[in-house]
Amino acid sequence: GSGNDVVVNINSPGGDMFAGIAMYNMLAQHKGKVTVNVMGLAASAASIIAMAGDQINMGTGSFLMIHNAWGVVIGNKNDMRAAADTFDGFDGALADIYVARTGMKRGEVVSLMDAETFMGVSDAIKRGFADAQVDPAEAGAQATSRIDPALMAKRQTEAALARAGFSRSDRSNMIAALGGGARDAATPLPAARDAGDLAGLRALIETLK
Numbered sequence: 001g002s003g004n005d006v007v008v009n010i011n012s013p014g015g016d017m018f019a020g021i022a023m024y025n026m027l028a029q030h031k032g033k034v035t036v037n038v039m040g041l042a043a044s045a046a047s048i049i050a051m052a053g054d055q056i057n058m059g060t061g062s063f064l065m066i067h068n069a070w071g072v073v074i075g076n077k078n079d080m081r082a083a084a085d086t087f088d089g090f091d092g093a094l095a096d097i098y099v100a101r102t103g104m105k106r107g108e109v110v111s112l113m114d115a116e117t118f119m120g121v122s123d124a125i126k127r128g129f130a131d132a133q134v135d136p137a138e139a140g141a142q143a144t145s146r147i148d149p150a151l152m153a154k155r156q157t158e159a160a161l162a163r164a165g166f167s168r169s170d171r172s173n174m175i176a177a178l179g180g181g182a183r184d185a186a187t188p189l190p191a192a193r194d195a196g197d198l199a200g201l202r203a204l205i206e207t208l209k
Contacts, residue, residue, distance in 0.1 A: 004057045008053065014044025017069050017090060023047075024097065027052035035133065043118075044070075047129075048094060051101040055128040058121040064100060064129055066109075080156035102128030111161040 008027065014020070027034050027049070036042075036053030043065035050056055054173040058064070060106040073083040091113060098109045102135065104127060112127075124130040157178075 003031045006030060008034065008036045008044055009039050010036060010042045010050055011040035012043065012046035013041060014046045017045050019045065019050040023049045024052045038064055038130065048097055051097050057132050057134045058124055058130045059134055063118050063120055064124045065118045066113050068113050069094065194195060
């Protein structure tokens with residue numbers, strides 16, 4: 001159902017970029033809560049799918065990998081130059097998704113993509129690509145969150161607003177009005193938030209549940 005919560009377990013080296021983007025958009029638009037569990041590897045296009053999670057968990061020993069788009073080009077020098085321009089656009093679209101989820105500066109994300117970066121659990125959580133680690137020995141237990149509480153509250157608020165049927169732009173405006181900043185996480189978040197703002201965000205989440 002359109003409002004049911006969804007759990008997505010990922011162990012994939014990736015695949016077609018556009019298929020990954022399509023899955024990302026379908027999950028991002030889902031009104032129920034989307035929980036993503038990276039069970040082994042979420043690489044390439046699979047890492048894009050993972051970014052749609054309202055909650056992204058990493059299993060013990062799991063990895064997430066991001067890189068620039070790959071492809072095969074046949075032709076002359078003009079075809080090669082045109083292909084490079086096209087791939088710049090592909091990489092920019094992927095960077096937009098990572099930046100929006102992590103809150104990192106765009107240049108930092110681009111550097112990670114250029115280097116074809118593998119991130120273990122602690123690195124992924126530290127950089128905002130994941131929210132918590134799940135220990136298989138504690139199956140069924142709540143994941144231990146290690147992300148900034150203010151950022152988590154913002155994400156939970158947006159998820160609640162999405163389930164309530166508010167558009168993406170309306171969600172952004174409402175969060176900004178509460179002092180949570182615009183939805184686009186490209187703008188660095190402050191290290192601390194006023195306690196009243198956080199209380200208001202949490203109250204809104206409870207109201208919309």
